[in-house]
Amino acid sequence: MKVKVYTQNLEAAGETDLNPKIFEVKPSIELVQQAVRVQMNNSRQVSANTKTRGEVRGGGKKPWKQKGTGNARAGSIRSPLWRHGGVTFGPRANRNFELKMNKKQWRKALYMVLSDKAAGNNVVVFSDLSVEKPKTSEMVKLFRDVTDKVVKDSKKFLLVLPKNDENLRKSTRNLKNAKAIAADSLNIIDILSADALVVPQASLPIIEKTYLKV
Structure with a gap:
């Protein structure tokens, strides 16, 4: 050409x-x-990253005893169900x-x-x-x-x-x-x-x- x-x-x-x-x-x-x-x-470029319940700071102590309070049972204040808790299936920075x-x-x-x-x-x-x-x-x-x-x-x-x-x-x-x-x-x-x-x-x-x- x-x-x-x-x-x-x-x-x-x-x-x-x-x-x-x-x-x-x-x-x-x-x-x-x-x-x-x-x-x-x-x-x-993968930059978005969320923390799981195991990565969020705090939450090691059980908020209240298992029975007798009338509250729903809870094991950590960093449960994904809680405000300020971890994120379930959120974006991770190690995605390829x-x-x-x-x-x-x-x-x-x-x-x-x-x-x-x-x-x-x-x-x-x-x-x-x-x-x-x-x-x-x-x-x-x-x-x-x-x-x-x-x-x-x-x-x-x-x-x-x-x-x-x-x-x-x-x-x-x-x-x-x-x-x-x-x-x-x-x-x-x-x-x-x-x-x-x-x-x-x-x-x-x-x-x-x-x-x-x-």
């Missing part, structure tokens, strides 16, 4: 080929859905929501979401991208130009960097509608969430080297 290459000023700079093994893969909704579910579950997916399936799902973006002409390749110093306004202008001239109505952008370019990363991180990510650290949810992928040409061989397994 051939796509246009642009300069940083959005002027035409020729064409480049996208590897069909990555960018022309037939989609499977079920496989992509599975990959999304696995990623979401594995990134879930982790799911597994083999690497071959995950790579195929990644190819599918990249192929979907390429098929919709939502992969914008630049000959080079750079800024002299971190400057958010530079990236705002770039993304606005992408929306006006290439991917119409795009609101969210994923910038795929070939290397750890701190200037570009810092110029992007204050933008709610954009995210910068390394070419060798792609993930499915970020790609699906973006309307347009902004890719410097140097990122393409890194994507192939990292994710394309013969």
Whole structure:
């Protein structure tokens, strides 16, 4: 698949080929859905935690004798039946929501979401991208130009960097509608969430080297 290459000023700079093994893969909704579910579950942070009757402080003494008071029998003031008592079947911090997916399936799902973006002409390749110093306004202008001239109505952008370019990363991180990510650290949810992928040409061989397994 051939796509246009642009300069940083959005002027035409020729064409480049996208590897069909990555960018022309037939989609499977079920496989992509599975990959999304696995990623979401594995990134879930479990913080809610309740105490059982054995963990709540106090309650060691029997509140009143077993018989003769007329009250219902009780063995501890920390019973789940009591106010300030333990919780029965409450959430625990040791819950494990982790799911597994083999690497071959995950790579195929990644190819599918990249192929979907390429098929919709939502992969914008630049000959080079750079800024002299971190400057958010530079990236705002770039993304606005992408929306006006290439991917119409795009609101969210994923910038795929070939290397750890701190200037570009810092110029992007204050933008709610954009995210910068390394070419060798792609993930499915970020790609699906973006309307347009902004890719410097140097990122393409890194994507192939990292994710394309013969």
